[in-house]
Amino acid sequence: MEQRVAADPKDGSTPDAAGADARRRIPRTDAVLRDPRLLEAAGRLGTGRVKSAVHRAQQRAREGAVPPEAVADTAVALLPRSPVGLRPVINATGVLLHTNLGRAPLSAAARQAVRDAAGPTDVELDLGTGVRARRGRTALAALRAAVPAAPAVHLVNNGAAALVLAATALAAGREIVVGRGELVEIGDGFRLPDLLVSTGARLREVGTTNRTTVADYAEAVGPRTAFVLKVHPSNFRITGFTHAADVAELTDLGVPVVVDIGSGLLARHPLLPEEPDAHTQLTAGAALVTASGDKLLGGPQCGLLLGREDLIGALSRHPLARALRVDKLTLAALEATLTGPATPTDEALAADPAELTRRAERLAALLRADGADVRAVASEATVGGGGAPGVTLPSAALSLPERYATALRTGPVPVVGRLEAGRCLLDLRAVPEPDDAHLAEAVRSVEGRWAT
Known part of the structure; x- marks a missing residue:
């Protein structure tokens, strides 16, 4: 028996014919890409990403999810707001x-500095002489000026890297004396002892979790000792029956004292009286201070090394320093942080x-x-x-x-x-x-x- 298909009451065509007609009306890719909104988006997001959005919009039209006339609008709606996955919050x-939100937000001055440094810069060129110059010299000068107690300074790409460079350059194959109460976990499962041992240094733990005296350090220091390490415990406090030797007490042991203050506070802050700062540790006799740039300093992620000229010189010329160096955007943001107005932090x-x-x-x-x-x-x-x-x-x-x-x-x-x-x-x-x-x-x- 012959089967008849009912006509579409709207236009008299069969459903299949109506669907085919709609698909024929789907605009060509090149025509959609001429939409001014998509042309502008291609300049921000790239042609490939815009074309992919157009193809997805056309497929939705083929499936009947959107009318053919809405392909361009749909493609615009499918585009991401930014060319990167990171979203401002x-x-x-x-x-x-x-930490999960990127720590310190940059100041307006630092953001402008990053934009200015995004193109070609004189990061390693003396424009006056036309010859190679010290990388990041103006940022280093700004850091040196911000910490007058530091005879010399150096930068690496984060706080942990600063400590790794110090341990590698000064203590590989030798011993680092450190109090047991300062062997901390620095986040995301990374632990300070593992980090230091990975450099080829050997840890000599002294004292107990809650009490470590100068005598404990003195008994451990010997011919194999590269330096004594003091670490500021992050994210926790030990209270009660406690004691920790301070830097001034350790300076007579005959070896350098390296202090990791962690949070990047350069000088005392009235609201944070117990937070260690670089100036205080250096004036107390620390040979080297390491810190992060993206915490209380309020700058970009980087590691600060502040201290004696001979130690900084050895660190800056060590082969590992090349692998840990910061890029021009970080240098620009740090300098603007140090020399500019108050940071958001x-x-x-x-x-x-x-x-x-x-x-x-x-x-x-x-x-x-x-x-x-x-x-x-x-x-x-x-x-x-x-x-x-x-x-x-x-x-x-x-x-x-x-x-x-x-x-x-x-x-x-x-x-x-x-x-x-x-x-x-x-x-x-x-x-x-x-x-x-x-x-x-x-x-x-x-x-x-x-x-x-």
């Missing part, structure tokens, strides 16, 4: 130097709790007017990044229902807060005031998504 965790540390409360109350009032379940609350922030363990900083936060946490984190402008007592807190101490509008818009965006 608002740090509302209350942790000023959040400085500003967050110095934030006035009363002003933070005023900001939180103003934002809460605005958002409540829009129907959000939000209130301003007192909060406590921390330094983070291994700096100032146990120190809390009075702050203020927006308190929202817990369900906001995921929605804010996955929004168009990700906002990362913290969960506390069944609420999502957005702590303002690490949020620059100009970002308050973005924070409010992010909360409104969540409300809008739930409303629809």
Whole structure:
């Protein structure tokens, strides 16, 4: 028996014919790529990525998910906001130097310096003479000026690398004397003893977890000793029946004293009285101080080596120094950090709790007017990044229902807060005031998504 196919009541064609007609109307790739929005995107993201988005949009049209006329719009919607996977976020965790969020945010001066250094620069060229010059000389001069107690300075690509270079250049095949209470884990499962032993040095542990005296170090120092190492314990504190020999007590042992202060504080800070700083350790007699540049210094990720000229000279000329050197962008950002205005880290540390409360109350009032379940609350922030363990900083936060946490984190402008007592807190101490509008818009965006 002959089977008949019902006609489409809209245009009289069969369903198959209608589908084929729609597919014939899908625009060609080259035609879609001429869309001004996609031409602009190709300049930002690359032609390959834009063409891939067009192909995916055309496939959706073939499957009937979008009409042929919407291919260009769909391709634009499929494009990423940035050519890289890293996304800017608002740090509302209350942790000023959040390792998972890249630690110290760069200052406006440092960001501009990175942009200026992105093209060809005179990083190793003396423009006056036309001959090769010392790499990063102006950044090194800025670091030297920032730490007058350091006769010489050197840079590597992170804080752990600074300690590795020191151990490799000064102690390979020899001994490093270190207190047991300072054999710390530095994060992500990496442990200081493993790091040091990997350089070919041998560790000579002295004292106990909670008490190490000068006599313990003196008994261990011998002909095979390369240096005594002092390490600032990060992320924890030992209290109670404790004792740790200080640098000044160790300088008479006949070997260099190397101090890893970790957090990159160059001079004493009134809010962080127990945090070791480079100036104090050097004036107390440390031969070498190592630190990170992306923590309390507020700069890019790098490792600082500050100390005696003979030791810095040996480190800078060691073959490993080449593998650990920093690039021109880091040099530019560090110099601008050292010579420019206060960094975002400085500003967050110095934030006035009363002003933070005023900001939180103003934002809460605005958002409540829009129907959000939000209130301003007192909060406590921390330094983070291994700096100032146990120190809390009075702050203020927006308190929202817990369900906001995921929605804010996955929004168009990700906002990362913290969960506390069944609420999502957005702590303002690490949020620059100009970002308050973005924070409010992010909360409104969540409300809008739930409303629809």
